[in-house]
Amino acid sequence: MTTQNVLRLTAMGSWENLANFKEPVPSAGEHEVLIAVKSVSLNFRDIVIARGKYPFQVKDQVVPGSDAAGDIVEVGKGVTEFERGDKVIISFDIATLYGPIKNWGNGLGGPIDGVLREYIAVPANAVVKVPAESTLSYAQWASVVCTGTTAWNSLYGNIPLKPGQTVLLQGTGGVSITGLMLAKAAGAKTIITSSSDEKLQHVKSKYGADYTINYKTTPDWAAEVQKITGGRGVDFILENGGSGTIKQSLEAIAFGGVVAIIGFLSAAKQEEMPDVAHFALAKGAVVRGIMVGSKQQLEDVAQFIGAHNLPVPVEKTFKFGRDEVVEALNYLASGQHIGKVCIDF
Incomplete structure (x- = not known):
């Protein structure tokens, strides 16, 4: 069985409680795609969750992080709009395709496991293809998810x-x-x-x-x-x-x-x-x-950014690993940054 590195928050109070686990790489189920994560963009929400101050539900031992860009490596049965090799981003709330988010129960990295792992299987409906002509990096596209x-x-x-x-x-x-x-x-x-x-x-x-x-x-x-x-x-x-x-x-x-x-x-x-x-x-x-937004709004902003070739602001990137992610969260919490702080895989 193929395994992957997964970061989990083993206790609330600090991101120092992040620990690395070896876990099986999932398969893409029916109407799902499996994505190899290439970059994760961090948010202030990740800090609040780690500190135990998030005012909404958080899963025990959650995999943090909500914003990821990557490549599709497996397409599940019934998925026709994507194929292997597509460069994609994942919507923050995997259940809300359009209209207002109905609750806080489907946001990645809080009530359900997030993206600080090497592979993630998600509903194909929650995924947006990056504009083909785009020259932006994976980190820049990851930064569009919540922020954009x-x-x-x-x-x-x-x-x-x-x-x-x-x-x-x-x-x-x-x-x-x-x-x-x-x-x-x-x-x-x-x-x-x-x-x-x-x-x-x-x-x-x-x-x-x-x-x-x-x-x-x-x-x-x-x-x-x-x-x-x-x-x-x-x-x-x-x-x-x-x-x-x-x-x-x-x-x-x-x-x-x-x-x-x-x-x-x-x-x-x-x-x-x-x-x-x-x-x-x-x-x-x-x-x-503002409760982030729907998959439709993510698609709209991705198209707008792609059409205008906007230089999404990524200030600093760190490597994927327990110690490097802790360092990145320390940097984000310090407030020194202008723009986004990302984790590259």
Whole structure:
């Protein structure tokens, strides 16, 4: 029997609890494909799960990781749309083909085993073929799974972004940089925030951000946004902070604009929680929770990225192995990165 290396989280509390196991390589069942994993892109979610802080179900001794790109090596009975050798990515939620995700029970690397292993068998319906003309690396395509789908859902999942509108992105992580690239390619103006002038300069020069705001030196960044937009506000905000930044987001949003709630990196104290209902009502704003997105949205963003040949932002790659993955998660947790941190196999 052929075996593979599989990383499992043997206990909650830290990614130091990752351990390597030798396990059988699965076969592709009916309506499944077997994928040789070539790269995995890490997310802040992986850190939260390892720390035992994820607010949703996590499987015991889970294989972490939700974002993978690889090659199909076996096609199960009944699968007609794929063949061996196809370069593919796997949807975050393997059960949701279109429409909103119905629950948190089918996300890879949490309630079900994820992608930090050499081979994975998944339903063919959950797989998206990479555009044939693409020159992006496996790491770049792996980085499209959660990051790209989340950014696409934020900009197109409700009221679609139009050319000439303005998008504000919080921070310089993967979702923000990918959202910046998508918005720019769609003809929008962009504003990005960070606490680091160095990061802001890098993002401006490399990814073409139109405006930058250092929220440490400009703590009332919503007022700066209003100044930049001539008092109109921005049409879309990718809100990564959560309760600690939502008040300023709603002060910065245009009337009828969309605030996409993606992360919870900055929590407000209970006594300082803003009245979100009041602020949203005052602006007629849409405040949307973003649960990554469907396979359809992953397919849409993959086609868009392929058509525009967008350079998906991968900052650093590590090799697949227990110690290297721990090192990669340490690096991700340090917040030094601009863009994505990946594991290459």
